[in-house]
Amino acid sequence: MLLPNRNPDDIEEIRFVLESIAPADGIIFTYFAPEPSYVGLSIANIAVLRGTSEAQTLSDVIRGSIEWTEADGGFTGHPRVHGAFPRVLARYVRDHSAMPLEEAIAAMTQRAAKAIGIADRSLLAAGMKADLVLLDPDTAQDHATV
Numbered sequence: 001m002l003l004p005n006r007n008p009d010d011i012e013e014i015r016f017v018l019e020s021i022a023p024a025d026g027i028i029f030t031y032f033a034p035e036p037s038y039v040g041l042s043i044a045n046i047a048v049l050r051g052t053s054e055a056q057t058l059s060d061v062i063r064g065s066i067e068w069t070e071a072d073g074g075f076t077g078h079p080r081v082h083g084a085f086p087r088v089l090a091r092y093v094r095d096h097s098a099m100p101l102e103e104a105i106a107a108m109t110q111r112a113a114k115a116i117g118i119a120d121r122s123l124l125a126a127g128m129k130a131d132l133v134l135l136d137p138d139t140a141q142d143h144a145t146v
Contacts, residue, residue, distance in 0.1 A: 007096050008062040014055040018043075024054035032061075063098060083144030090141045101137050 007013065018024050024044040032038045038046055038061075047057040085108050092098040099107075113122035120129050 008059050008098055009096065011055050011059060014058050018054055018058065024058070027058070083142030086140050087142035089135070089137060094137060094140070 024047065025042045027043045029038045029041055041049075043054055043058050043061070046061070047054045050057055050060075052060070088104050088108070089101070093101050093104045110122040113119075120127070122128075122130075124130055
């Protein structure tokens with residue numbers, strides 16, 4: 001979904017997107033793990049079911065759909081290879097408060113590992129493999145460029 005400022009709480013921006021780029025009846029789910037009953041429905045359909053505006057529905061869906069975060073590690077010519085996780089921490093956690101830090105970390109570790117079938121990673125527990133990263137969430141920032 002194209003949100004110029006990447007802020008799922010900016011209802012005016014979401015209205016602009018729905019009016020100018022992608023109409024609510026044209027955004028149809030083919031997969032949505034948080035609510036599988038939405039598959040085959042459009043944002044317009046879901047708004048009616050929920051009794052909320054199309055813009056609010058899209059905002060809620062975007063916020064509720066951040067399951068796991070990945071980097072395009074196989075393509076060395078893109079900033080996401082080096083800046084995806086710091087960008088999530090800086091922009092979505094700190095700057096926009098779109099998700100709590102714990103949710104972002106779980107999306108980058110536990111849910112990502114589960115999604116690709118790595119069973120012995122992502123938790124600090126006996127018998128699990130772990131790579132630890134110490135970070136300051138107040139200063140984490142992406143600086144990657146092409």
